[in-house]
Amino acid sequence: xxxxxxxxxxxxxxxxxxxxxxxxxxxxxxxxxxxxxxxxxxxxxxxxxxxxxxxxxxxxxxxxxxxxxxxxxxxxxxxxxxxxxxxxxxxxxxxxxxxxxxxxxxxxxxxxxxxxxxxxxxxxxxxxxxxxxxxxxxxxxxxxxxxxxxxxxxxxxxxxxxxxxxxxxxxxxxxxxxxxxxxxxxxxxxxxxxxxxxxxxxxxxxxxxxxxxxxxxxxxxxxxxxxxxxxxxxxxxxxxxxxxxxxxxxxxxxxxxxxxxxxxxxxxxxxxxxxxxxxxxxxxxxxxxxxxxxxxxxxxxxxxxxxxxxxxxxxxxxxxxxxxxxxxxxxxxxxxxxxxxxxxxxxxxx
Numbered sequence: 001x002x003x004x005x006x007x008x009x010x011x012x013x014x015x016x017x018x019x020x021x022x023x024x025x026x027x028x029x030x031x032x033x034x035x036x037x038x039x040x041x042x043x044x045x046x047x048x049x050x051x052x053x054x055x056x057x058x059x060x061x062x063x064x065x066x067x068x069x070x071x072x073x074x075x076x077x078x079x080x081x082x083x084x085x086x087x088x089x090x091x092x093x094x095x096x097x098x099x100x101x102x103x104x105x106x107x108x109x110x111x112x113x114x115x116x117x118x119x120x121x122x123x124x125x126x127x128x129x130x131x132x133x134x135x136x137x138x139x140x141x142x143x144x145x146x147x148x149x150x151x152x153x154x155x156x157x158x159x160x161x162x163x164x165x166x167x168x169x170x171x172x173x174x175x176x177x178x179x180x181x182x183x184x185x186x187x188x189x190x191x192x193x194x195x196x197x198x199x200x201x202x203x204x205x206x207x208x209x210x211x212x213x214x215x216x217x218x219x220x221x222x223x224x225x226x227x228x229x230x231x232x233x234x235x236x237x238x239x240x241x242x243x244x245x246x247x248x249x250x251x252x253x254x255x256x257x258x259x260x261x262x263x264x265x266x267x268x269x270x271x272x273x274x275x276x277x278x279x280x281x282x283x284x285x286x287x288x289x290x291x292x293x294x295x296x297x298x299x300x301x302x303x304x305x306x307x308x309x310x311x312x313x314x315x316x317x318x319x320x321x322x323x324x325x326x327x328x329x330x331x332x333x334x335x336x337x338x339x340x341x342x343x344x345x346x347x348x349x350x
Contacts, residue, residue, distance in 0.1 A: 056271035068134035073099035141261040168264035174222040220246040239313035248300035
């Protein structure tokens with residue numbers, strides 16, 4: 001099946017202006033060229049997807065593929081090049097009009113049909129698909145809530161036993177020493193040109209920092225707080241509350257919790273396993289890491305344990321944003337240790 005005309009713009013299924021403002025803002029943010037340039041130039045991201053598809057060509061041969069949030073169409077073209085029978089590429093952003101030109105220019109107009117609209121609203125040219133591909137991950141994995149859309153696509157269109165690329169994702173946590181940056185970001189407000197601006201401290205802490213963390217700053221082991229299997233997880237299970245336990249790997253101070261995610265693609269005995277991490281130990285990605293500053297400083301000795309929990313849930317007013325609650329409990333060497341501290345802080349990712 002081919003698009004109706006190689007020179008036509010992608011089919012529009014939804015008027016963006018009819019959406020709530022938060023949805024308009026989200027989709028409009030992907031209209032701009034710059035964000036797609038950043039993602040395409042992220043080699044860890046793009047080459048991992050290419051490898052997962054091209055090194056598992058036998059999984060794509062003669063299959064119907066759905067690309068959810070196709071952007072410029074790079075994943076769709078990988079799938080078509082790998083031998084897919086046909087690719088359906090869906091995106092609400094105006095970038096899909098550029099994607100149509102790119103698809104045509106590269107000779108895939110008969111292999112890729114582009115549909116402009118929300119996945120929930122578009123009219124699909126095939127009732128079912130064999131494979132879903134999507135680059136849905138946001139900061140802290142779940143920000144922007146695009147995994148919801150992938151799960152809707154799974155439940156509506158994926159054949160039984162079909163594939164989702166990627167199909168596994170987990171969130172990892174560790175503690176870091178970051179005193180200099182915390183002073184610059186948080187305690188700056190205590191004296192601004194001789195004036196007390198301390199009311200800014202609480203809101204500045206509540207917004208996590210998305211930044212690249214030097215692996216040398218990590219002062220504990222890391223632990224997996226949750227894993228999602230996209231083959232079975234439900235939208236309701238994307239809100240979670242999990243406990244963690246971290247052990248100090250050296251004597252040092254801890255100022256913040258750092259979070260990142262790891263991604264796993266499906267494969268079989270004939271193909272090749274592809275995984276990537278966005279942690280401080282791995283190559284740079286545009287997701288970087290997410291830093292939650294504590295309102296305390298923990299004085300750790302090697303081998304001591306910090307226990308705690310992290311809760312994440314969609315914001316009630318805008319489910320693309322996240323509300324996060326972090327609790328921690330550090331007892332030092334035991335009862336009576338003056339270094340013992342515990343606390344709780346609420347954060348939001350907007």
